[in-house]
Amino acid sequence: MSGIYIHIPFCKKKCHYCDFYITLNKNNVGKLIEAIKFELILRKNFLNKNSIETIYFGGGTPSMISPNYIGNIIKEIKNNFSVNSNIEITIEANPDDISLDNLLKWKKYGINRISLGVQTLNDNLLNFINRSHDKKTAIASIKKISEHYDNFSIDLIYGIPGNRYDKLKNDIKEIIKFNPPHISAYNLTIEKKTVFYNWLKNNIIKKENEREIIKQFNLLKNILEKEEYIQYETSSFCKKGYESKHNSGYWKRKKYLGIGPSAHSFDGKYRSWNISDNNRYISALNKRIIPNTEEKLSKKMKINEIIMIGIRTKWGIDNKQLITQLKYDILKNQKNTIDKLINDKLIYINRTKIKATKKGSILLDYIAEKLLV
Amino acid sequence: MKNIRNFCIIAHIDHGKSTLADRLLEYTNTVDKRDMKDQLLDDMDLEKERGITIKSHAVQLNYKFNNEEYILNLIDTPGHVDFSYEVSRSIASCEGALLVIDASQGIQAQTISNLYLALEQGLEIIPVLNKIDLPGSMIEEVSDQIIDLLDCDPSEILHVSAKDGIGIDKIMDRIIKKIPEPKGDAKDNLQAMVFDSVFNSFRGVEVIFRIFNGTIKKGDTVKFVNTKKIYNVDEIGILKIKKEPKDFLEAGNVGYLISGIKEAKEIKVGDTITHKDSPTQNEVKGFEDVKPMVFAGIYPVENSDYEDLRASLEKLQLNDASLVWQPETSVALGFGFRCGFLGMLHMEIIQERLEREFDMTVITTVPSVEFKCFLTDGTTIEIFAPSDMPPVTNISYIEEPIIKAQIITKSEYIGNIIKLCLDKRGKIKNQVYLSKSRVELLFDLPLSEIVFDFYDKLKSTSRGYASFDYELSGYVKSKLVKLDILLNGEKVDALSAIVHKEKAFEWGKKLCQKLKELLPRQMFEIAIQASIGNKIIARETVRALRKNVTAKCYGGDITRKRKLLEKQKKGKKRMRQVGNVEIPQEAFLAVLKIEE
Numbered sequence: 001m002s003g004i005y006i007h008i009p010f011c012k013k014k015c016h017y018c019d020f021y022i023t024l025n026k027n028n029v030g031k032l033i034e035a036i037k038f039e040l041i042l043r044k045n046f047l048n049k050n051s052i053e054t055i056y057f058g059g060g061t062p063s064m065i066s067p068n069y070i071g072n073i074i075k076e077i078k079n080n081f082s083v084n085s086n087i088e089i090t091i092e093a094n095p096d097d098i099s100l101d102n103l104l105k106w107k108k109y110g111i112n113r114i115s116l117g118v119q120t121l122n123d124n125l126l127n128f129i130n131r132s133h134d135k136k137t138a139i140a141s142i143k144k145i146s147e148h149y150d151n152f153s154i155d156l157i158y159g160i161p162g163n164r165y166d167k168l169k170n171d172i173k174e175i176i177k178f179n180p181p182h183i184s185a186y187n188l189t190i191e192k193k194t195v196f197y198n199w200l201k202n203n204i205i206k207k208e209n210e211r212e213i214i215k216q217f218n219l220l221k222n223i224l225e226k227e228e229y230i231q232y233e234t235s236s237f238c239k240k241g242y243e244s245k246h247n248s249g250y251w252k253r254k255k256y257l258g259i260g261p262s263a264h265s266f267d268g269k270y271r272s273w274n275i276s277d278n279n280r281y282i283s284a285l286n287k288r289i290i291p292n293t294e295e296k297l298s299k300k301m302k303i304n305e306i307i308m309i310g311i312r313t314k315w316g317i318d319n320k321q322l323i324t325q326l327k328y329d330i331l332k333n334q335k336n337t338i339d340k341l342i343n344d345k346l347i348y349i350n351r352t353k354i355k356a357t358k359k360g361s362i363l364l365d366y367i368a369e370k371l372l373v
Numbered sequence: 374m375k376n377i378r379n380f381c382i383i384a385h386i387d388h389g390k391s392t393l394a395d396r397l398l399e400y401t402n403t404v405d406k407r408d409m410k411d412q413l414l415d416d417m418d419l420e421k422e423r424g425i426t427i428k429s430h431a432v433q434l435n436y437k438f439n440n441e442e443y444i445l446n447l448i449d450t451p452g453h454v455d456f457s458y459e460v461s462r463s464i465a466s467c468e469g470a471l472l473v474i475d476a477s478q479g480i481q482a483q484t485i486s487n488l489y490l491a492l493e494q495g496l497e498i499i500p501v502l503n504k505i506d507l508p509g510s511m512i513e514e515v516s517d518q519i520i521d522l523l524d525c526d527p528s529e530i531l532h533v534s535a536k537d538g539i540g541i542d543k544i545m546d547r548i549i550k551k552i553p554e555p556k557g558d559a560k561d562n563l564q565a566m567v568f569d570s571v572f573n574s575f576r577g578v579e580v581i582f583r584i585f586n587g588t589i590k591k592g593d594t595v596k597f598v599n600t601k602k603i604y605n606v607d608e609i610g611i612l613k614i615k616k617e618p619k620d621f622l623e624a625g626n627v628g629y630l631i632s633g634i635k636e637a638k639e640i641k642v643g644d645t646i647t648h649k650d651s652p653t654q655n656e657v658k659g660f661e662d663v664k665p666m667v668f669a670g671i672y673p674v675e676n677s678d679y680e681d682l683r684a685s686l687e688k689l690q691l692n693d694a695s696l697v698w699q700p701e702t703s704v705a706l707g708f709g710f711r712c713g714f715l716g717m718l719h720m721e722i723i724q725e726r727l728e729r730e731f732d733m734t735v736i737t738t739v740p741s742v743e744f745k746c747f748l749t750d751g752t753t754i755e756i757f758a759p760s761d762m763p764p765v766t767n768i769s770y771i772e773e774p775i776i777k778a779q780i781i782t783k784s785e786y787i788g789n790i791i792k793l794c795l796d797k798r799g800k801i802k803n804q805v806y807l808s809k810s811r812v813e814l815l816f817d818l819p820l821s822e823i824v825f826d827f828y829d830k831l832k833s834t835s836r837g838y839a840s841f842d843y844e845l846s847g848y849v850k851s852k853l854v855k856l857d858i859l860l861n862g863e864k865v866d867a868l869s870a871i872v873h874k875e876k877a878f879e880w881g882k883k884l885c886q887k888l889k890e891l892l893p894r895q896m897f898e899i900a901i902q903a904s905i906g907n908k909i910i911a912r913e914t915v916r917a918l919r920k921n922v923t924a925k926c927y928g929g930d931i932t933r934k935r936k937l938l939e940k941q942k943k944g945k946k947r948m949r950q951v952g953n954v955e956i957p958q959e960a961f962l963a964v965l966k967i968e969e
Binding site: 005187213295308364365368 | 919920921922923925926928930
């Protein structure tokens, strides 16, 4: 019961909010794919012969490299790992890469889920955040995907400076016409080392007003709820049975192997991450060295992970899990904090589980911080 | 005695004093290359990290020159104005000094005031121009500054790169040839001066001293003239990298003494050591009982840690005699201690040592100075904290301490610095051009203005090209008021400050604004008010927290998110609940950063 993540660190353009490791230099795509295959072979025992339930191609923009590369990698995984028969294989794609040819090739190689980076349907905003597609392309690509894939997801960003509640409302309405089984809605977060961060510092842009963001988030939730979407994680909505199995694995602390530059892995005891540099990644793998850093999780770190991730999901923080796995009884040890949070109407307890209320759902970091050990 | 040389190094922070000391240790094989680590003499972690020397250190080097064995005692001195008395005693223990100047920086105020001390004591000065290999070095210009200052010949200035070991041989040569041998008589009555003490948890306090006259032997009964304490000398010896016990030490030398002394405060730097039965008639001149200049409250974050904090302060005081404290109570913070420090750096050091060496998380309140308050009934009280201030109706007038400040800077920053000092209620006393581009400015300044953000501002207004030194010059009458802060209507005594009346309104306003930035938003609204007496002079509001969630895509990177939250949580560890409001440590020092 584990997953494999493959990081494809190439993009045509870098989005102004993006702080992931990516490069615009496509000269060594071939070499990188070779290195990824080496890493897969070197780490074939990482997941302890567990069967692979999910594969996720993320990035970067995995849709912009030749589908043959994707096929090669899937083949390499199947050669070295035991793969579950109803495996979920997702590829992240940009609307401008959605051609019939790509869709069919991906399908042929085993891809059965597409996560499409639409972000917004407003051309000015698309330009503002430096995406390489426009509204028309986005709509056409959603249509095409819906014709060939049963399972797909649309990524949206709310809280973009300049966007407004009513515009966002139109976007969502337009998108749900295609009945996507999964929608991820992220709040624009301005991280260091991004163009937006720089702009913010130099007063070129302003942070979006908090009330407006809350309004947009509540709007999303209300519309999607009416359309029978389930919010199973703070940013993730799906129709019944269409949770992202791969992402749910992260949140349920299942093991996963991350391949490629900057990819993260987890084997239950250690978390590790690969070097964020294509050239150094490739040259290390050419010497059959895995260029990663690892951190052993202490009991405290594990508890904190369960708290921090759990409160974000519809499954909550499971005290039974904490007690059996870590001999930590959060309801007993943190009674005062929990009582105060309940009193503030931020959380509630359902049997052994601590879950966020509607009010708490926009204060998850506040709750997590209070509960961390 | 003929072959002893006692010398110190005078240098500004970062001018390469510790690196030069390292090279001298290597050159004389006092320490094996293998055992060499950087800044060998700075043994506190804090000293290494900050690149400053907090305590004096002494080390004996042995060196063969023209087939003769020489003993060189290197006395490393602290490099900050807070510790200027210790520096003066170290200097008084030497016959010579290396004046180390960074060729890319030029002479700084601290260096000059220490140099004057050395000249007053009649020390032989060896000018050393360091970092000559740096691209930014201004060898000629800085040489001119040195020549102006010492009235020496250009050929006397040694060109050195301590980092790369260039010119170390010339320094050694000069030390032997130029620094005079110690004077004194080994047969005379014992006359030695304490210039440092080190606390050793197993053996008690080690007293570090210089013998001017007489001989000290193991087993002697000695008397410390100023403290009038009498001890049995259990052990004496010289200071190599490790201590080396000896049966006796004679006039001219530097050594240590152990006699089961339990607390550092028993030993006063500058005191004279003599024999109980045949005491010297000549006490070493210049003894001062150093008094703290800056006072602040130190409180445990958790009230239950009060006793632990007391134990930690007691232990700290064992090896830092200049720290003084007494219990204090605050309505907002509960039980804590009012502590006295030599200066702002000393205060920071104590706080950091409490955290690092004793694992105490503490809250430090706004620093204050000692005011003298003359009451209408004719009595006088000393005020160390805003809470000591009596009701206005009982006060006749207040006096505050004034310092003589010396600032050396580049001529282009004169305007900025004068403006800063005038803003700080200073009066300019003199302005002297040391060279074409370097100016010495003398001011009278209220000490209470120095403890509020003066250093940071001086640094930014001069882009780092200003050095500062001061001494207390007396007390003057001043119009001072107590400014209080209320959070949701409750007075937070630990946020009060004593400020000049004319500045009070602006301060209140800025302080409220600063607090608004610093107070984390909570589940309810917080009203911040400033008041003088019962009069509210400013108000700000912290809105209730509505949204705090990171709804971004972070994939499998669980670690980053966890560390971020843990860091935030840790940042809030040092918070204090006052009424229903949580106040972070920075807020208690907001008054210091009021104009950032």
